[in-house]
Amino acid sequence: MSEYDELNKKLTLKLVFYGPALSGKTTNLTRLHDLLDPELKGEMMILETKNDRTLFFDLLPLGMTTPTGFFIKLKLFTVPGQVAHDSTRKAVLSRADGVVFVADSQISQSINNAESFQNLSENAARVGLDFETMPMVVQFNKRDLPDIQTEEEVNQRWKSMPWELFFSCALQGDGVKETFAGLLKALYRKINADYKLEQEHQLTESEFIEGVIGKSL
Amino acid sequence: MNEFNETLPLADFDREMTLHELLSSINIESLASSIEILLGDNYCLKTSNDEVVMGRLLTGETRLVEIRPELESVGCLIVEKNIDDKLVDAVRKILELLLKSSIRYLMASDLHLQTVQSDYHDLKKKHQALQESEDRYKDLAENLECRVAEQVKTIDRAQRQLYQAEKLASVGQLAAGVAHEINNPVGFIQSNLAVSKKYVEDFFLFSEILGKEDDVQVLRNAWKQLDLDFTVEDFKNLIDESLDGAKRVTKIVSQLKEFSNVDHSKVEIIDVNDRIVTACNIAELEINKKAELIQSLSTLPGLKCQSGQLSQVFLNILLNAKQAVGVDGRIVVTSLYRDGNIIVEISDNGPGISADSLSRIFDPFYTTKDVGEGTGLGLTVSRDIIVNHDGDIVVESKKGEGTTVRISLPVKT
Numbered sequence: 287m288s289e290y291d292e293l294n295k296k297l298t299l300k301l302v303f304y305g306p307a308l309s310g311k312t313t314n315l316t317r318l319h320d321l322l323d324p325e326l327k328g329e330m331m332i333l334e335t336k337n338d339r340t341l342f343f344d345l346l347p348l349g350m351t352t353p354t355g356f357f358i359k360l361k362l363f364t365v366p367g368q369v370a371h372d373s374t375r376k377a378v379l380s381r382a383d384g385v386v387f388v389a390d391s392q393i394s395q396s397i398n399n400a401e402s403f404q405n406l407s408e409n410a411a412r413v414g415l416d417f418e419t420m421p422m423v424v425q426f427n428k429r430d431l432p433d434i435q436t437e438e439e440v441n442q443r444w445k446s447m448p449w450e451l452f453f454s455c456a457l458q459g460d461g462v463k464e465t466f467a468g469l470l471k472a473l474y475r476k477i478n479a480d481y482k483l484e485q486e487h488q489l490t491e492s493e494f495i496e497g498v499i500g501k502s503l
Numbered sequence: 504m505n506e507f508n509e510t511l512p513l514a515d516f517d518r519e520m521t522l523h524e525l526l527s528s529i530n531i532e533s534l535a536s537s538i539e540i541l542l543g544d545n546y547c548l549k550t551s552n553d554e555v556v557m558g559r560l561l562t563g564e565t566r567l568v569e570i571r572p573e574l575e576s577v578g579c580l581i582v583e584k585n586i587d588d589k590l591v592d593a594v595r596k597i598l599e600l601l602l603k604s605s606i607r608y609l610m611a612s613d614l615h616l617q618t619v620q621s622d623y624h625d626l627k628k629k630h631q632a633l634q635e636s637e638d639r640y641k642d643l644a645e646n647l648e649c650r651v652a653e654q655v656k657t658i659d660r661a662q663r664q665l666y667q668a669e670k671l672a673s674v675g676q677l678a679a680g681v682a683h684e685i686n687n688p689v690g691f692i693q694s695n696l697a698v699s700k701k702y703v704e705d706f707f708l709f710s711e712i713l714g715k716e717d718d719v720q721v722l723r724n725a726w727k728q729l730d731l732d733f734t735v736e737d738f739k740n741l742i743d744e745s746l747d748g749a750k751r752v753t754k755i756v757s758q759l760k761e762f763s764n765v766d767h768s769k770v771e772i773i774d775v776n777d778r779i780v781t782a783c784n785i786a787e788l789e790i791n792k793k794a795e796l797i798q799s800l801s802t803l804p805g806l807k808c809q810s811g812q813l814s815q816v817f818l819n820i821l822l823n824a825k826q827a828v829g830v831d832g833r834i835v836v837t838s839l840y841r842d843g844n845i846i847v848e849i850s851d852n853g854p855g856i857s858a859d860s861l862s863r864i865f866d867p868f869y870t871t872k873d874v875g876e877g878t879g880l881g882l883t884v885s886r887d888i889i890v891n892h893d894g895d896i897v898v899e900s901k902k903g904e905g906t907t908v909r910i911s912l913p914v915k916t
Contacts, residue, residue, distance in 0.1 A: 289519075298519070300517065326574045327574075328573045328574045329573075329603075331603075331606075331607060331610075333607065333610070333611055342610075342611055342614055342615075343614070345517075345610075347573050347574045348574075349574045349575070357575075359574060359575070361517065363517070373617075373618035373619075373621045373622050373625075374614065374618050376618075376621065377516065377614055377617045377618055377621065378517075378614075380515075381515070381517075
């Protein structure tokens with residue numbers, strides 16, 4: 287859950303990139319580090335990898351200030367996708383304010399996507415997140431590969447779901463920023479009322495997104 | 504035993520960390536002496552809350568440099584105004600690098616602790632589930648004997664009920680025949696008695712004449728007129744016939760008695776031939792079918808058995824045979840003693856049994872008879888009885904060639 291510190295004029299938000307192993311969560315974060323131009327951007331912290339696979343998590347901190355001088359800090363995490371690291375996934379997911387589900391578009395990975403999504407909903411329940419109302423977007427990554435599900439198929443399959451869909455090629459950086467902007471939009475709509483972002487801090491939705499992503503989008 | 508204190512409240516791995524926390528794993532003296540080489544003792548490291556962590560409070564003109572290992576300041580470095588910018592910047596960078604690595608380390612180790620605790624918790628749950636399952640099996644194993652005994656009792660009770668049902672069914676089947684067979688002699692005994700009453704009245708009339716008349720000729724005429732020669736002759740026949748009928752009723756009743764107490768029949772040593780004869784006699788009472796019943800019985804040794812049950816078996820099989828045969832029906836009952844076994848064979852010249860039916864012939868409730876005519880339990884119960892006597896029962900049959908039921912019972916000394 288977000289931390290709202292009235293005294294130090296600071297709001298901390300936690301966003302998590304979830305998804306099956308090797309779907310491109312770390313790549314998303316790396317690209318965001320390169321592409322985003324917020325007021326404050328920390329260095330990317332990559333925790334202990336083994337053969338380039340995430341063991342703990344990756345972390346990218348971002349920050350912006352509202353017109354009223356309130357500091358908003360966003361901590362972007364990835365979870366380890368491999369099935370064995372479920373406890374770590376659960377710990378990283380706990381108290382998340384928003385989730386990007388990164389799916390692998392390859393037809394051969396459909397089952398892994400479904401299992402990971404199931405795992406996300408189970409872990410969300412375990413750590414006390416309301417899966418139904420939690421801000422989330424779904425990204426179908428690796429659009430540059432052959433043997434992938436078509437956009438029509440994906441749209442058809444997900445059309446009854448409430449989450450916005452994005453298509454990306456994270457390695458080239460395509461769609462990465464758009465996905466993240468989509469999450470920021472959903473996030474703003476969820477927390478605006480709670481923290482009176484617009485009313486008290488004079489921060490509109492587009493200003494929030496622009497503040498985090500930078501003016502280049 | 505509880506080495507891992509699970510009630511230990513763990514800090515969230517992704518919490519905001521204070522300067523104190525970040526320096527907790529670092530040797531402060533060693534760091535301070537390194538910084539002193541660069542800045543001398545004219546510096547001060549303070550937390551965001553203005554607590555001094557290293558160096559000393561300075562007087563005079565100072566400069567303040569924020570330390571931001573991540574996004575935000577965790578504290579600041581205060582130095583004398585005239586110290587070289589490059590040196591200050593170098594110290595700031597060294598501190599930030601050190602603190603960043605400290606953040607990495609603390610996050611990883613806290614996350615590790617958190618996952619270990621959660622895994623340990625899960626393992627304990629699994630262990631508990633296993634323990635419960637093991638206890639259940641232990642309990643089951645310990646009570647198995649009791650439960651088997653209980654089940655055996657239940658099965659035993661069910662079997663008794665089966666026997667009872669089957670006995671009732673055979674009795675029902677017999678009732679009509681028995682009624683007829685008893686009704687018949689009782690009928691003619693009744694009519695004989697009615698005629699006898701008339702005869703006695705005739706003798707009474709003659710005795711009245713005898714009291715009044717002395718003339719032999721008149722008496723002879725009266726005797727003739729009353730036809731008393733015939734009466735004397737017929738009276739004797741009537742009584743003989745009635746006695747014979749009464750004997751038949753007595754016999755039937757005594758034979759039926761043997762079937763009335765199958766469940767509680769006691770173990771006794773009997774001649775199996777006696778039971779065969781009784782069963783044959785009862786079977787003959789079945790009026791619906793007439794069949795020739797041939798008995799070919801050899802001398803047998805005594806058999807220790809529950810005789811009432813054996814009678815029921817023979818009757819079951821004989822009734823089946825009788826139902827099977829058509830016009831010119833013939834049933835042959837043979838008994839003999841061979842190699843320590845009493846063998847009883849009941850053969851008929853009926854239409855035989857198909858291979859399909861033959862394979863299921865001992866199955867409970869399997870019957871080819873119309874609804875209401877058979878329970879499908881006769882042969883099941885018969886086999887149970889024979890098996891209880893350590894014996895064996897076999898049915899041999901071919902479609903169109905009749906059926907033979909062979910029972911063998913071991914004679915134990």
